[in-house]
Amino acid sequence: MTHTPGHTPRPTMKDVAARAGVGLKTVSRVVNEEPGVTPDTIQRVREAIDALGFRRNDSARLLRTGRTASIGLVLEDLADPFYSPLSRAVEEVARAHSTLLFTGSSAENAEREQELVLAFCARRVDGLVVVPASDDHRYLEPEIDAGVSTVFVDRPAGGIDADVVLSDSAGGTREGVAHLIAHGHRRIGFIGDELRIHTANERLRGYREAMAAAGLPVSEEWISMGPTAPERVRAALTAMLAAPEPVTALFAGNNRVTVTAVRVLLGEVRPVALVGFDDFELADLLRPAVTVIAQDAVGLGRAAAKLLFRRLDGGSDKPRRIELPTRLIVRGSGEIPPAP
Amino acid sequence: MTHTPGHTPRPTMKDVAARAGVGLKTVSRVVNEEPGVTPDTIQRVREAIDALGFRRNDSARLLRTGRTASIGLVLEDLADPFYSPLSRAVEEVARAHSTLLFTGSSAENAEREQELVLAFCARRVDGLVVVPASDDHRYLEPEIDAGVSTVFVDRPAGGIDADVVLSDSAGGTREGVAHLIAHGHRRIGFIGDELRIHTANERLRGYREAMAAAGLPVSEEWISMGPTAPERVRAALTAMLAAPEPVTALFAGNNRVTVTAVRVLLGEVRPVALVGFDDFELADLLRPAVTVIAQDAVGLGRAAAKLLFRRLDGGSDKPRRIELPTRLIVRGSGEIPPAP
DNA sequence: CCTTTCGCTGACAACGTTGTCCATTCATTG
DNA sequence: CAATGAATGGACAACGTTGTCAGCGAAAGG
Known part of the structure; x- marks a missing residue:
């Protein structure tokens, strides 16, 4: 039994194919808008899809294709007013690349960082954006070798040579x-x-x-x-x-x-x-x-995410270090003269 | 070709089995700490795992088992100081249930909310926590029927009867x-x-x-x-x-x-x-x-996540509506008397 | 009228894992 | 010494999808 009792099991492409009276692969073609299907057949398949309420299982799809179209973001604390715009910026860039975002807070705890990172890797995220909590990231080396592009933000990685985006x-x-x-x-x-x-x-x-x-x-x-x-x-x-x-x-x-x-x-x-x-x-x-x-928290997040996607798109020159300038905003409290 | 050029392909259980000179299922048993393997064999398998840098592919695992151990959180804006503690609270509860968290911001846009929710469903998340941006959630009905438990926070769902956690x-x-x-x-x-x-x-x-x-x-x-x-x-x-x-x-x-x-x-x-x-x-x-x-943003998030996991653990009485009290914090600006 | 081409379709294997079930080994027992 | 059974290991199918390839019919060309 693959479904929770009380729930109808999800229809699969097989079900759709059976209902539409076509082959499995034809359904796949329609769903992915691949060419080479008669309008008539498309129509029949579409109807079957609607009738059954079919929705493609991306997990299975991605198992087959090898890319998961998801990235992981590990930062110190999602609720920190400095990091939340950063994560929003990462999210924005991910969205532009039709990629979903896993997030996790390390709570400035090295073990938890590793736990999160490795959990994301086990999910086979395509890449990672990490605000380091630990100062030793050698545990990531096998993952990076295996193709998980990783960009560090706000602080550099420890023990490995990796992309990093920092403030000055x-x-x-x-x-x-x-x-x-x-x-x-x-x-x-x-x-x-x-x-x-x-x-x-x-x-x-x-x-x-x-x-x-x-x-x-x-x-x-x-x-x-x-x-x-x-x-x-x-x-x-x-x-x-x-x-x-x-x-x-x-x-x-x-x-x-x-x-x-x-x-x-x-x-x-x-x-x-x-x-x-x-x-x-x-x-x-x-x-x-x-x-x-x-x-520029948004700038940090955006730069990191963009760099990550450049890597994912095949850019593989040696690790880069991007440093963003800061800006002095004079408002008054710094101009108080010393008491005599 | 399943791996990016320049990267070593990831070892699978098959590779580990070959190297350890055991069967595929035995590796699976070791990885999952199932009983029925001699300490000696365990040892050999462990060594092979370390030598190859094997890490189980959870996507494949979850395709087989049917649960993805992930939930989706859709809110208005991850960077909003009201929502970021809420999401942190959801994350915390998810973590306690060994569940990973997808997050996404709807930007108060109904279409985007639906897009995100359905993308999460296609990934077969086990459940959803949603801060509604739209006022019609009937599009979620087939998903909920299919077993995706959903809890709404901060605002009730539109057009469907579902769990919701609100402030008063x-x-x-x-x-x-x-x-x-x-x-x-x-x-x-x-x-x-x-x-x-x-x-x-x-x-x-x-x-x-x-x-x-x-x-x-x-x-x-x-x-x-x-x-x-x-x-x-x-x-x-x-x-x-x-x-x-x-x-x-x-x-x-x-x-x-x-x-x-x-x-x-x-x-x-x-x-x-x-x-x-x-x-x-x-x-x-x-x-x-x-x-x-x-x-109580943290309280909202926590209550919603806990309710969600109660559903996931099988609780399936009828939808609940939880209303959290608010608290007047007197600080001065409200005590200014009207100008005469 | 027969062949070639081409557009369309479906059977089948594969992705990496887990569940089922059977085979083997080895110690124990009658 | 044979029979039994527990302990251990492995072969195989399945999860839902996509890539490969071969088959089929119809249109086009000789």
């Missing part, structure tokens, strides 16, 4: 920190994500470079890397502000940090300047409005 | 409007989404009921339904404020309307009270902080 994290951060320096700040804090995350590292590097370029010393007490949970960020920032020589400005390493920082600073008497990496909705409506380094 | 839109709106009335407002505007959208209708009904319950007249000029594009909302609100008897408070029908309203009101000299349907991040950081009717 270091450059963007340099620009943001330079903006704070230009407004007179000398003691600038940096709160970022865990060091094992590539972008966190890059942004920290950008911070150090900008400070060095301005000839400013950096105290390690101004730097705090770790989980972006509100409590951790709150504690870190509070400590920086309570130090004997408190920071007068903060660079926030991503939007979750920025939001928590805004909350903390709202309770501060001293004005503290703030620039955040990642734009977010309503940043312009806060008071002060938050100056940010905006990344 | 009318009740929530009543509560929100009553809140404004309690603070002295008599002329309250309502800006909502297009009338063909069920929730828009329900919320409008809630508004009318609350006004009627307080014995307040309603001028049709205080009501504006239509697309939630910022320009349209801006124009509507501006008109309400410029009228001879301007509204002193606004109820915004969803979060997109609320955000645009906040922007418009920021430029207003008169204080205007505001309550919005849907909570959104940072609502508490705006000044005034925005009072909202919060819906």
